[in-house]
Amino acid sequence: MAFKIFLSPPQICGQEQRYVSDVFKSNYIAPLGAFVNRFEEDIKAYTRSPNALALNAGTAALHLALRVSGIRKGDIVLASSFTFIGSIDAILYQGAIPVFIDSDLDSWNLDPKLLLSAINALPKKPKALILTHLYGQCAKVYEIMEICKEHGILLIEDAAESLGAFYDGRHSGSFGEFSALSFNGNKIITCGGGGMLLGKDKEKMEKARFYSTQARENLPYYEHLDYGYNYRLSNVCAAIGVGQLEQIEQKVAKRREIFKWYKESLSQIEHKLEFMPEIPNSRGNRWLSTLRFLDYKINPLALVNYLAKEGIESRPLWKPMHLQPLFRDSKSFVNGVSQKLFESGICLPSGGALEKNDIDLISSLILDFIKSC
Structure with missing residues (x-):
């Protein structure tokens, strides 16, 4: 039967339609455009992140974070077990090995004590941790950060569900080296589909930007020294996102x-x-x-x-x-x-x-x- 009340449907009630109309008037629908740049700047301002890259999915953001961090086939990547599979798909894309960490009842998010036990028990040092902030609720990120720092493990935050969540006055996703946001149709704000990569290292973020546009060299013709992906967000979707983020x-x-x-x-x-x-x-x-x-x-x-x-x-x-x-x-x-x-x-x-x-x-x-x- 058809649902009368949905779990988390999109809600369009601001300037989204006007911004999309502006995109159509400009005839600059895709691949990029002014609203993509504006959306990135607006996300940076809201989350207080130094760098942002608009993409077509949160999973794409996690994938790029792993790749520019040098995660390769056979590397161990720790991850929250209690999460959506998109958090883990990115690990598989790199040929890395996921190792899952359970939750605690205090937060329903990753258990820091179990994380430490896992690190000490593994025969090979993990290269990274993908930490999910589940259902928009922050994990015990300070404790987890300290453990990662002590053991030289890269912290990547999966903040796909937690835009608008703060811990100690800082936005979720602003603690690790990278983080991923999602604007899927059921999220708290939506572009119809889309994501954002946030990161502290400008050089690595520029490399992620390069990979997200098919790794095309800066030449008047198409030349490729490396492979990339078609991961960028369209100008139309970004226009919706700008209107959504205002609310x-x-x-x-x-x-x-x-x-x-x-x-x-x-x-x-x-x-x-x-x-x-x-x-x-x-x-x-x-x-x-x-x-x-x-x-x-x-x-x-x-x-x-x-x-x-x-x-x-x-x-x-x-x-x-x-x-x-x-x-x-x-x-x-x-x-x-x-x-x-x-x-x-x-x-x-x-x-x-x-x-x-x-x-x-x-x-x-x-x-x-x-x-x-």
Whole structure:
């Protein structure tokens, strides 16, 4: 059946249409253009990052970060296990070996203690860590940074879900050497599709820019001394992104309000559930409102199906990478947390157009479902 309430649909309500019209009037639709440059500058200003590169996907950003950092076939790259596969695909593109690190219950993000144990246990020194800030909530990035610094491991932040999230007053993705943002259709801001690479080293970022445009030499004809990719963002998509980014603080405020409404509406059963925590000294963007049930009798997948019959889209939490058939032979350091979250958790509708009565309806259906368990 068709959904009446989606999980996280795009919300176009600013200057996006006018900016896209400007692009069409200029007839400079692709590959690049003024709005691509403007989008990069606006992202730099908001995140306080020194360099930004607009790309067609967050995965492309992670891939370029690994390549310009010299990650090669056979190198070990550590990664959050509790994440979307796009975080890991980039490792495979370079022929590197992913090693997965489980989460802790304090943050649902990568466990720093387990990270240290993994580094000490591995026979070969890892070259990099891709750290995911899950569902828009910041990981314990200071602890993780210190461990990476001590062991000479490159820190790359997967901030694809966490635009608008801050830790200690600094934007997520501003701690590591590189970070990736995503503007997919379901993200807190969208270009319809797209991503951004942020980085501290200007020379490496320029190399990433070079690779992102097919590694074409600066000549009047096409000459290639190396191979690259068709990874750049179009001017049309960037125009949408510029309009979306102008509203980022309002969008974060609304998502956080939606989360607050869920907590209030489900307060009578708070002993049976736990919402994703927000670690001290941080402000998550609450891109998705997520929770796990503490009562093992409540089946989240059955709840997803129950809500779907009422025209409401939801989904289970991510299935950890170390449980994916693709990675059955990969090494992982686990404590059972992400598996427990996957088996007991759910992502609730969180789109910015939702109102209090929508949340009350969804919550009432959840309550009805739980009573039937």
